[in-house]
Amino acid sequence: MGKILETEVLIIGGGIIGASVARELQKYKIDVALVEKSPNLCSATSKGSHSMIYWGAEMAFSLVLKSIMAPPGTELYDPEFPFLKLAKKGFDLTDNLFHELDIIHSHPSIIIIARDKEELEMLRKLEEISNDLTDKMGGGKVQMIDKKALNEMEPNVTGHAIAALLDESNLIEVFAPDYVFALVENAKDNGCKVSMNTEVKKISRKNGVYTVETNRGTIETEFIINAGGKYADYVADMAGARDDWGLAFNKTQMMVLDKRLKGLVNSVIMGAPGPGVFDFLLPLHTGNLYVGCGTYEPVEDRDDAATVRENFDYAIEHARALVPAVSEKDVITSFYGTRYWNTRDPESHIIEVSKGAPNFINLVIKLPGFSPAPAIARSVVNLLSDQGLQLTEKSYFNPIRKRIPRFGMLSNEEKKELIAQDSRYGNIICFCETVTEGEIIEAIKRGATTIQAVKYMTRAGMGRCQRNFCGPRVVEILARELNMPVNEIVYEKPASKDILF
Amino acid sequence: MSNEKQISLDVVVIGGGPAGISACLELSRLSNLRIGLFDRESELGGMPRSCHIYFGMRDRKRIYRGQTYARKLDKLIRKTSVKIYTEATVLNISAAGNKGLHRIDVASPNGFESYESRFVLLASGCFESSRGARMIPGERCSGVFTTGALQQMVNLRHQKPGKRALIIGSEIVALSCAMTLKRAGMDIMGLIEEDHNLQSYSSVAKTMSLFYRFPIYRGATVRSILGRERVEGVELVRESDQKVFRLQCDTLVITGRFRPDSGLIDGTLIERDPLTLGPVVDDSLETSVSNIFAAGNVLRGANMHDLCALEGKQAAQEILRRSKGYVCSEDMSVVFRAEAPIRYIVPQKIVIGNTKSHRFKRLCSIYSMQVEHTVKNPTIKALCDDKTIWTKSFSKLVGRTRKRLPIKNFDWKKIEKGKEVVLSLRN
Ligand SMILES: Cc1cc2nc3c(=O)[nH]c(=O)nc-3n(C[C@H](O)[C@H](O)[C@H](O)COP(=O)(O)OP(=O)(O)OC[C@H]3O[C@@H](n4cnc5c(N)ncnc54)[C@H](O)[C@@H]3O)c2cc1C
Ligand SMILES: Cc1cc2nc3c(=O)[nH]c(=O)nc-3n(C[C@H](O)[C@H](O)[C@H](O)COP(=O)(O)OP(=O)(O)OC[C@H]3O[C@@H](n4cnc5c(N)ncnc54)[C@H](O)[C@@H]3O)c2cc1C
Numbered sequence: 001m002g003k004i005l006e007t008e009v010l011i012i013g014g015g016i017i018g019a020s021v022a023r024e025l026q027k028y029k030i031d032v033a034l035v036e037k038s039p040n041l042c043s044a045t046s047k048g049s050h051s052m053i054y055w056g057a058e059m060a061f062s063l064v065l066k067s068i069m070a071p072p073g074t075e076l077y078d079p080e081f082p083f084l085k086l087a088k089k090g091f092d093l094t095d096n097l098f099h100e101l102d103i104i105h106s107h108p109s110i111i112i113i114a115r116d117k118e119e120l121e122m123l124r125k126l127e128e129i130s131n132d133l134t135d136k137m138g139g140g141k142v143q144m145i146d147k148k149a150l151n152e153m154e155p156n157v158t159g160h161a162i163a164a165l166l167d168e169s170n171l172i173e174v175f176a177p178d179y180v181f182a183l184v185e186n187a188k189d190n191g192c193k194v195s196m197n198t199e200v201k202k203i204s205r206k207n208g209v210y211t212v213e214t215n216r217g218t219i220e221t222e223f224i225i226n227a228g229g230k231y232a233d234y235v236a237d238m239a240g241a242r243d244d245w246g247l248a249f250n251k252t253q254m255m256v257l258d259k260r261l262k263g264l265v266n267s268v269i270m271g272a273p274g275p276g277v278f279d280f281l282l283p284l285h286t287g288n289l290y291v292g293c294g295t296y297e298p299v300e301d302r303d304d305a306a307t308v309r310e311n312f313d314y315a316i317e318h319a320r321a322l323v324p325a326v327s328e329k330d331v332i333t334s335f336y337g338t339r340y341w342n343t344r345d346p347e348s349h350i351i352e353v354s355k356g357a358p359n360f361i362n363l364v365i366k367l368p369g370f371s372p373a374p375a376i377a378r379s380v381v382n383l384l385s386d387q388g389l390q391l392t393e394k395s396y397f398n399p400i401r402k403r404i405p406r407f408g409m410l411s412n413e414e415k416k417e418l419i420a421q422d423s424r425y426g427n428i429i430c431f432c433e434t435v436t437e438g439e440i441i442e443a444i445k446r447g448a449t450t451i452q453a454v455k456y457m458t459r460a461g462m463g464r465c466q467r468n469f470c471g472p473r474v475v476e477i478l479a480r481e482l483n484m485p486v487n488e489i490v491y492e493k494p495a496s497k498d499i500l501f
Numbered sequence: 502m503s504n505e506k507q508i509s510l511d512v513v514v515i516g517g518g519p520a521g522i523s524a525c526l527e528l529s530r531l532s533n534l535r536i537g538l539f540d541r542e543s544e545l546g547g548m549p550r551s552c553h554i555y556f557g558m559r560d561r562k563r564i565y566r567g568q569t570y571a572r573k574l575d576k577l578i579r580k581t582s583v584k585i586y587t588e589a590t591v592l593n594i595s596a597a598g599n600k601g602l603h604r605i606d607v608a609s610p611n612g613f614e615s616y617e618s619r620f621v622l623l624a625s626g627c628f629e630s631s632r633g634a635r636m637i638p639g640e641r642c643s644g645v646f647t648t649g650a651l652q653q654m655v656n657l658r659h660q661k662p663g664k665r666a667l668i669i670g671s672e673i674v675a676l677s678c679a680m681t682l683k684r685a686g687m688d689i690m691g692l693i694e695e696d697h698n699l700q701s702y703s704s705v706a707k708t709m710s711l712f713y714r715f716p717i718y719r720g721a722t723v724r725s726i727l728g729r730e731r732v733e734g735v736e737l738v739r740e741s742d743q744k745v746f747r748l749q750c751d752t753l754v755i756t757g758r759f760r761p762d763s764g765l766i767d768g769t770l771i772e773r774d775p776l777t778l779g780p781v782v783d784d785s786l787e788t789s790v791s792n793i794f795a796a797g798n799v800l801r802g803a804n805m806h807d808l809c810a811l812e813g814k815q816a817a818q819e820i821l822r823r824s825k826g827y828v829c830s831e832d833m834s835v836v837f838r839a840e841a842p843i844r845y846i847v848p849q850k851i852v853i854g855n856t857k858s859h860r861f862k863r864l865c866s867i868y869s870m871q872v873e874h875t876v877k878n879p880t881i882k883a884l885c886d887d888k889t890i891w892t893k894s895f896s897k898l899v900g901r902t903r904k905r906l907p908i909k910n911f912d913w914k915k916i917e918k919g920k921e922v923v924l925s926l927r928n
Contacts, residue, residue, distance in 0.1 A: 260767050306725055307638040329778070333633035335641060408592075412606060416613040423610040428541060428590040432764060436608075464764070466631030468647045472654045486660055491643035493730045 004217035005193060007033040009384070010210070011225045012200050012235050015046040016176065016373050017363050018227030019183035024377035025384075026190035028391040033221070034184065034192060035214060037199035040453045040492065042180035045229045045369070048305070048337025049176050050254075050282070050292055052268075053371045055091045056170025057110050057142045059084070060130035062367070064122070065273040069296075076347065077129050079136050083349055083366060086379070088137045090372035094172055097374055101182040102403040105174040106285040109267040111145075111154060113161040113322065119272035123165045126273075130167065140169030156264050156323050171268065173285060176370070177456035178403075185446055186401040190394075196449070200228075203239040205357070210239070223359045223384060230302055230340040232364050241354035241362060245344035249302055252278075252294035253311040255334035257326065258464050259287030269322045279318045281326070286433075286459070289326070293318035305336040332464050341366040351379050359387055404442045404457060408434030429477070430470040432463020437477060444481045451475065452492040507597065507617040510584075511535045512820060513605055514622045515591045515765065518547020519806045520797025521624035522574045523560065523813035524820075529581035531821055536583045537616060539607060541590035545578065546571025547626055548798075549806055551652040552677050559807035560814075568656070570806075594621060594765055594793070603793060620792050620820050623780065624813060625765060627798035629674070630758040632726075637669070637755065639726025639735070645753045648678040655685040663752030667735060668692040669723060671699040672757035672901045674803060676709055682754070689715040690750045693737065695722045698875035700757065700900035718748075726753065757901060759802025776845040777801040783850040784864040785819040785829065786812065794820060801847045801871070804903050815867060830854075833918055835885075840925040842873040843881075846906060856913040865909040870924065874900035879928040888915045890922065898926075 009025060011018045014036030022034045036043070052058065060077075067076045098105050114120040123144065130142045143166055150157060150164045157164075188194050195216065202213040203224070212219045228235035230249070236242035262283075270280040282290040293315045312334065319326045342350050342364045349372075350364035361383055363376065385391050405418060407425055418438070419426040425438035435458045443457035451467075454460055454474055461467040461474065479486040512528060514521045517540030525538050544550060549567040565573060578585065589609040597604035597617045606615050629647040644663055646654075654660040666682050668675050671694040682689055692710065697720045699706050710717050720740040727734045727747070734749040761779030772781040772789035779802075780788045780795045787794050796816040797809035823829070832854030837846040847869060853861055872879075876898050883891040890912040898904060906924075916922065 260773070262768070303729070306640045306727075309636070309638045309724065312636045312638070327775075328636065329775070331634055331636055332631070334636065407608075412613065412615070415606075415608060419608065419610070419613050426608050426610040426612060427588065428608055431541065431590065431762075434590075434592060464631075464634070465628045465762075466633050468628045468631060468649045469653075471646070471650050472658055472660070475660075476658065486658075 001213075001217040003220060005033055005195075005219045007031045007193065007219065007221045008389070009033070009223045009225060010035065010212060010219055010221035011227055013227035013229055013232075014041040014180065014184060014194075014196075015044055015227060015229045016042070016180055016370055017229065017365055017376060018225070019180045019187070020373040020377040021225055021227060021363070021380050022187040022192050022194075023183040024374070024381060026187050026192055027393055027397045028381070029394050030389065030391065032187075032192045033195065033219065034187070035195045035198040035200060035219070037197070038493065039197050039450045039490070040456070041184055041196070042177040042456065043492070044231070045338060045340055046176050046180055048254075048335060049370065050290070050337070051174055051176035051179070051370050052282070052368075053091055053094050053172040053174065054170060054368065055088055055139050055371065056134060057112060057126060057130045057165060057167035058171060059087065059133060060126045061112065061270065061273055063129060064126060065278055068273060068275050079133065081347060083347070083372065084133070085137065086349070086372035086375045087368060088139065089375035091170070091172075092138075093374040098172070098174070100399040101186055101401045103174060103178050103182050104285055104403070104406070105172055107169075108171060108173055108283060110167040110171055110270060111150065111157070111267045112165040112270040112272060113150070113157060114163050114272050115158070115160045116162070120163055122272040123163065127165055134170075140167070142167040154265050154267060154269065156325055157269055158322060158324055173282065175284070175286070179370070181457055182401055182403065186399070189401065190397055194447075196447070200235060200238065205239070210359070223361070223387070223389060225361045225363065225380060227363050229365075230338060232340075232362065236354065236362055239354070239357045239360050241357035241360040243355050243362075245342040245350060245364060247340050247364070248343050248346070249299035249338055249340050250296045251299050251336050251338040252292075252296060253307055253315065253334060253336050254294055255291045255312070255315055255331050257289040257291060258330040258332050261289045261326070261330055262287035264289065264325060265323055271318070271322055279322060281319055281322055288332070289330075291315050291319045291326070299338060302338060302340075305338070307334050307336060333466060339367055349376070351376060351383070353383060353387060404439050404446070407436045407439060429473050430458075430460035430463065432465050432469075433459040435460040435470070440474060440477050441481060444478065449478070449482060450490055450492055451478070454478065507604060507615045509535075510537045510616055510618040511824070512537070512620040512622065513603070513616055513618045514538045514624060515605070516540060516547065516624035516626055516797070516799070517542070517545035517585075517587070518624060518626050518797060519549065519560070519574065519810040520626075520813035521547070521622065522578050523810040524622050524624065524796060524817040525578055525583045526581065527814045527817035528820065529583050532824065534824060537586060537618070538578065538583050539586045539589045539591050539605075541588065543588050544571070545575045545585065545587065548649075551649075551656040552681075559805075560810035591765060594769055594771075601791065620823070621794070622813075622816055622820065623765060623788070623793065623795040623799055624797045625762045625799045627759045627761050627802045629756060630760055632755050634760075635755065635758060637723050637726065639723070640728055640732075642726065642728040642730055642732045644728070644732035644751055645726065645755065648674050648681070648754055648756045651678060651754050652681050655681050661685050661687070663687060665690050665750050666752040666754055667748060667750040668754050668756060670694065670756035670758070671701055671706060671717070673701045674759075675756040676701065676706060678754050678756050679709055679713055679715070683713055687752065689713055691716045691718055691748055693718045693721055693723065693735070695740070696720065696874045696900060697740070698877070698900065700875055701902065702899060759798065761799045761802060763799055774845065774849055776839060777847060781849045783848055783852045784867070785852075786816040786848065786867070787819065787829070792823065801845055808903070812867065835916055835918070836921050838921055838923045839870065840923060842876065843924055843926055844871045844873045844901070846870045846924060851908070856909075862909055865907070866905070868906040868908045869903045870906045871903055872898045872900055872926065876900075876926065876928050879926050881924060881926050883911060883922055883924050885916045885920050885922045890915050
């Protein structure tokens with residue numbers, strides 16, 4: 001296969017990390033390309049993520065939870081951990097980034113409840129760590145609240161709660177694909193080349209230039225950024241760039257509940273951490289309730305995302321222990337998320353130039369990956385510059401991206417105007433989420449080629465009927481706009497030919 | 502919002518399926534009210550447009566194919582003065598000012614409009630619970646549909662979704678699904694029902710399985726859907742001995758477990774029944790908001806279309822009475838409550854007080870219930886304050902199938918106003 005591209009920097013992977021780097025590098029006068037093996041961005045770890053951008057109580061929670069699960073006596077809180085600094089820096093950059101990229105998000109409070117004395121002790125510990133974090137690095141303080149104050153704020157929380165820890169300022173809620181798609185759209189607008197369905201298979205280096213073989217042809221590049229996420233080890237091995245790390249995984253099953261529960265709770269409701277227990281209910285900006293009550297399960301095959309029946313019962317039971325009004329009648333979908341981290345130093349990210357391969361940067365990110373993402377992207381700029389890449393700022397960098405109009409969220413006047421401009425905005429395709437033909441066509445214009453990409457970019461099919469009505473219509477619109485036969489339109493991954501979805 | 506223009510109507514009917522159209526036919530036959538019928542599809546007719554078991558028995562006293570029946574209704578309604586809006590999706594229902602009027606906002610390719618009217622009839626139908634809602638575990642592969650999506654693809658869009666299909670569920674709609682699959686030229690690899698009994702009249706199901714030559718697996722639960730990209734089969738567990746076995750397919754159709762398409766009542770004052778997930782109605786099919794009525798499948802999930810049509814007609818008659826000045830006086834207001842395995846009772850309330858009247862006898866006929874799964878030799882008991890007011894034994898109640906609830910046989914003397922009547926099942 002022939003050469004398809006020459007570039008200075010090639011980013012492998014279109015998850016949150018690859019996307020963040022792609023956008024950040026657009027600020028400089030260099031050629032950048034991003035390849036993603038699947039037909040959609042945000043298709044691996046980033047897809048199955050809670051994608052909360054957090055600091056404060058939630059960060060303290062994750063540290064305490066890990067300490068509980070580590071061998072007795074282990075304390076995993078050290079304010080000097082570099083990953084904490086990056087998370088805080090990323091957190092601080094996020095609001096402005098979301099503003100520039102017009103990404104819908106919300107700032108819910110977090111309420112961690114205690115149902116007995118032991119849990120109350122846990123809350124005190126969380127309070128201490130969280131306030132220590134924010135004292136040292138900035139951020140809003142958390143506070144304990146009593147049962148009465150809790151009931152006033154969140155009357156639907158379990159009556160067994162005796163007290164709670166309240167964090168009002170350290171969380172941003174976002175739909176992961178919204179974030180990743182927006183970054184890449186903006187990167188593309190600024191000149192980044194993006195190629196989907198492009199899997200890197202082999203990497204070689206000659207005369208200071210990498211030749212990267214993909215299923216679509218070869219790419220020549222000076223620098224490689226390995227943002228392969230949960231496949232980063234495979235990518236590194238292709239270039240002999242894996243130094244001394246490997247990847248480890250675990251996974252958790254989650255579910256999403258019907259938006260008729262909108263307003264049932266307005267804050268994230270979490271249970272106190274216990275061994276392997278991480279229970280929370282997250283109200284999404286869409287009105288749905290996200291149930292993050294799952295266990296940490298071992299992973300044999302990193303691509304195995306088959307849901308398991310026992311987990312449904314577990315999730316409902318644990319969700320009810322937080323908010324009793326939750327019921328299985330409101331479940332609309334469920335899925336697995338698979339976490340990855342490095343085995344060399346599990347408490348750190350790997351953000352470094354490989355010892356084995358020059359100009360090859362590995363980005364092996366531990367949890368949380370969304371919180372530090374904008375800061376990690378900046379670190380990559382520094383690494384590239386250290387490696388001698390000339391980085392001159394572009395005066396014409398355009399940080400602004402406008403999202404696809406969300407018909408359902410507009411005022412009546414705006415709706416009227418939009419339909420008057422383009423009648424396709426009056427043709428409702430997804431009834432549950434009020435998504436119009438106009439929005440779907442705009443998503444296709446911006447690069448959607450699969451049913452899943454349309455779903456991620458517009459919410460068509462994400463409502464309570466789960467594509468019962470709109471599924472076949474979306475296929476028809478995709479086929480028409482892409483000038484393809486209907487039976488070649490796929491849901492996510494290419495399937496055999498004479499078959500739909 | 503107050504200075505926006507609204508188009509004024511007397512009755513807004515949301516949904517042009519059998520229930521909505523029948524209501525419009527009745528209203529236009531008996532009154533000069535200004536009626537608007539709204540449907541989001543480009544054609545009227547509702548669900549029968551895409552399904553093809555025989556239609557029209559009880560309402561039109563004749564038998565039609567689904568599409569023919571839909572066209573027939575369309576033709577009849579177009580002869581009346583009812584204003585028809587197609588490709589017109591009703592986005593929400595709200596109160597218009599303080600005169601007790603209602604307002605709906607409608608989007609269509611022709612523009613965005615608001616309408617104001619005294620009466621609203623919600624007849625927006627239902628859909629089948631998705632795989633996600635039924636919590637069927639396994640891979641998240643493509644090739645998994647509901648009957649509704651399958652029938653839309655095959656009957657309206659002339660697409661062939663695959664070659665070899667498995668059907669999950671045995672409610673009547675599963676048989677409609679089998680016919681559609683055959684029509685699309687697909688092989689049926691089997692029908693899976695987790696209960697030991699079929700959830701429809703077993704003689705019909707068995708005849709069909711012989712005719713189309715597919716096996717029926719009863720008492721078997723799907724443990725996992727297999728296939729990373731396209732569905733490749735399912736792993737079943739047989740309840741009796743916990744034996745696990747696999748079946749192959751490239752298409753999986755998940756049938757039944759209907760739920761009302763009642764998104765329009767989200768965030769309104771219209772009360773929702775947590776059991777049906779549709780609106781709560783009384784004997785006039787009126788919801789908890791005055792002059793907003795509901796009829797058809799939006800009340801409780803799928804029922805035969807002819808009953809939906811008759812319900813639409815009944816709601817129309819109530820609207821007419823109301824428009825002529827009749828005021829509803831709540832002289833009874835008894836609430837019905839179903840205990841599992843009874844899935845629901847619809848209507849959920851009765852307000853009419855005179856249990857001797859003709860009207861009462863006529864209204865009684867619309868009460869129905871459904872059991873969660875097929876039960877043999879059950880006895881149903883209705884209690885009010887621990888007093889038994891009705892009891893009846895059956896040889897069998899078929900799961901997820903409508904059963905008339907003969908409330909006129911209840912011992913109404915023992916029922917006090919404002920009380921709750923609880924229906925329970927023993928077997
Ligand atoms: C259940 C769960 C909950 C989480 N909750 C949070 C949270 O609340 N907050 C938070 O900040 N973080 C959270 N995380 C962590 C966060 O999701 C990850 O840190 C982040 O998604 C990692 O992104 P990534 O871009 O590194 O990896 P990925 O998303 O895995 O992206 C890698 C991409 O590279 C592509 N790729 C791989 N190999 C090749 C190749 N050879 N050629 C071309 N492309 C290739 C892949 O297809 C993929 O798209 C959570 C994770 C999970 C699983
Ligand atoms: C998959 C499936 C298969 C079936 N198969 C059979 C069968 O073979 N035989 C049989 O007798 N019965 C069958 N039924 C049942 C039968 O179709 C219904 O009983 C009958 O159609 C119900 O009539 P309805 O008027 O209540 O609802 P529907 O026929 O569903 O009509 C509702 C109408 O409302 C419209 N609508 C909804 N919301 C809005 C809105 N917001 N704005 C504008 N318009 C709106 C819809 O477009 C639709 O046209 C089946 C039902 C389903 C779902």
